[in-house]
Amino acid sequence: MITSRRMAAVDLNAEALGVPRKQLMESSGNAVARACRDLADPGASVAVVAGRSNNGGDALVAARFLKAYDVTVHLLGRPETISTDIARENWDALVAGEADRRTVTDSVAVDLGDPDLVVDAMLGTGVTGALREPEATAARAINESSATVLAVDVPSGVDADTGDAAGLAVDADRVVTFHDDKPGLGDLDCEVVVADIGIPEAAELFTGPGDLLALDRDAQSHKGDHGDVLVVGGGPYTGAPALAAQSALRAGADLARVACPEGVAREVQGYSENLIVRGFSGDRLAPEHVPDLLDFAADRDVVVFGPGLGDADESLDAVREFLAAYDGTAVVDADALQVVPEVETEATLICTPHQGELRKMGGETDADWETRSDLVREFAADLGHTLLVKGAYDVVSDGDAVRVNRTGNPGMTVGGTGDVLAGATGALAAVLPPLDAAAVAAYANGRAGDLAADEFGGGLVATDLLERLPVGLRGDDE
Ligand SMILES: NC(=O)C1=CN([C@@H]2O[C@H](COP(=O)(O)OP(=O)(O)OC[C@H]3O[C@@H](n4cnc5c(N)ncnc54)[C@H](O)[C@@H]3O)[C@@H](O)[C@H]2O)[C@H](O)CC1
Ligand SMILES: [K+]
Numbered sequence: 001m002i003t004s005r006r007m008a009a010v011d012l013n014a015e016a017l018g019v020p021r022k023q024l025m026e027s028s029g030n031a032v033a034r035a036c037r038d039l040a041d042p043g044a045s046v047a048v049v050a051g052r053s054n055n056g057g058d059a060l061v062a063a064r065f066l067k068a069y070d071v072t073v074h075l076l077g078r079p080e081t082i083s084t085d086i087a088r089e090n091w092d093a094l095v096a097g098e099a100d101r102r103t104v105t106d107s108v109a110v111d112l113g114d115p116d117l118v119v120d121a122m123l124g125t126g127v128t129g130a131l132r133e134p135e136a137t138a139a140r141a142i143n144e145s146s147a148t149v150l151a152v153d154v155p156s157g158v159d160a161d162t163g164d165a166a167g168l169a170v171d172a173d174r175v176v177t178f179h180d181d182k183p184g185l186g187d188l189d190c191e192v193v194v195a196d197i198g199i200p201e202a203a204e205l206f207t208g209p210g211d212l213l214a215l216d217r218d219a220q221s222h223k224g225d226h227g228d229v230l231v232v233g234g235g236p237y238t239g240a241p242a243l244a245a246q247s248a249l250r251a252g253a254d255l256a257r258v259a260c261p262e263g264v265a266r267e268v269q270g271y272s273e274n275l276i277v278r279g280f281s282g283d284r285l286a287p288e289h290v291p292d293l294l295d296f297a298a299d300r301d302v303v304v305f306g307p308g309l310g311d312a313d314e315s316l317d318a319v320r321e322f323l324a325a326y327d328g329t330a331v332v333d334a335d336a337l338q339v340v341p342e343v344e345t346e347a348t349l350i351c352t353p354h355q356g357e358l359r360k361m362g363g364e365t366d367a368d369w370e371t372r373s374d375l376v377r378e379f380a381a382d383l384g385h386t387l388l389v390k391g392a393y394d395v396v397s398d399g400d401a402v403r404v405n406r407t408g409n410p411g412m413t414v415g416g417t418g419d420v421l422a423g424a425t426g427a428l429a430a431v432l433p434p435l436d437a438a439a440v441a442a443y444a445n446g447r448a449g450d451l452a453a454d455e456f457g458g459g460l461v462a463t464d465l466l467e468r469l470p471v472g473l474r475g476d477d478e
Helices: 004-016 021-039 054-065 085-096 135-144 201-205 209-221 239-250 262-271 287-298 313-325 334-342 355-360 369-383 417-429 434-459 462-472
Strands: 045-050 070-075 101-103 117-121 148-152 174-178 191-195 228-232 255-261 276-280 302-305 329-332 348-351 386-389 394-397 402-405
Touching (some): 004 021, 021 054, 021 085, 021 117, 021 148, 021 174, 021 191, 054 070, 054 085, 054 117, 054 148, 117 135, 201 402, 228 239, 228 417, 239 255, 239 262, 239 302, 239 417, 239 462, 255 262, 276 287, 287 313, 302 313, 313 334, 329 334, 334 348, 334 355, 334 417, 348 434, 369 386, 369 394, 369 402, 394 434, 402 434, 417 462, 434 462
Parallel strands (some): 045 070, 045 117, 070 101, 117 148, 148 174, 174 191, 228 255, 228 302, 302 329, 329 348, 348 386
Antiparallel strands (some): 394 402
């Protein structure tokens, strides 16, 4: 099952892997033609009703494959208004091949004749709201005809993420849907066939430019609130919390605060005037600080726990007490990780261990990334939290889905890059679901590292990543 939003991401990832959308459209069209052959005998009359975008494009390809049938293509609109290059190229191929075709520019012109089979390719996953004209009139004509109706990807008018129609929708006998089942289709009273259109498995498993789309859309739905992130750490180390907090800002957070021992607060502030630093008494985190921290954390969007915290017993006790009482979203990193398996918490946690830290948490790992993916998924399911296990291939899992990130380079083994990743994950967790936040953070952090390595090779340092994180988070075409 795949949502149309995730489908768009996978599609872009496929393109980055060398399988462009036009190639997928050819496979989709071929699958539509196969479904037609299943539903009608050679010689039967077929009315292809094509919209002006890619759903229509699929059917324009199918028309080319249906030489044994009496096909008429009805394009809903003027050819010059076809909205994608690949759909237009397929229309032009029909024109050049002198295919039987009509253009339907308004509702009065909708006349499908009396076909044996109708191919509904008006709208697919790009539908928004109720059908407009001439689609609405065409949908009524399709529903009134006695023909068998084959819908391409989804029946036009039906939202593929919910199965709901905002009003009128095509009543299909069969749907040929691409790549994977879509959430709403099971509730419709029609037969659903899933066609493999050759999207590589890697497009779904590995992070890619498509994963950044989640940021555009989900971040907008949290409009005006790009995150108030609190980093709790510092004590034995001061650079780590400062790096994590600056990284949260570079990853788009509106505010980054650091809660650290007052003995190191000036030093942490000294790294950047952009940080809001709040000291607590003493020189390391202890249980006595927890009530105050919980109050302070309650007004923040995400807490990043652990950078530079150290592993003193009283600090780890404090992490236990904090997590047991906290019910918000937290990224847990570094020494704080080891207490996670023993804590019962209502909080949503994203844990960011490297493989040594994973073992210390009780998790297993393996040199083979595929085996490691299974182990990480199982351990995330046991914990009930999201894991981002760092390595040459980072493995992200919420216990159900797995994403693997291949960006990054050996230069990133330098100190501090993990703090940058934790901070970025914190900022993204303010606007995205945990799995997406971790996957996008790993992808962007690795891209930032790759850009830094272009310049500094093995001499890159963590602050180089901070500067490049905004570019790492931006799509190539922006
Ligand atoms: N990997 C894939 O997912 C592939 C999918 N294919 C096919 O492409 C469509 C999705 O194509 P897209 O161009 O994004 O959207 P639509 O064809 O659904 O058209 C959207 C277009 O239509 C207009 N519109 C939106 N809502 C309405 C409305 N209520 N009434 C009238 N018009 C409307 C608006 O202009 C939109 O921009 C997918 O379903 C597959 O069939 C690829 O071919 C293969 C890979
Ligand atoms: K359709």
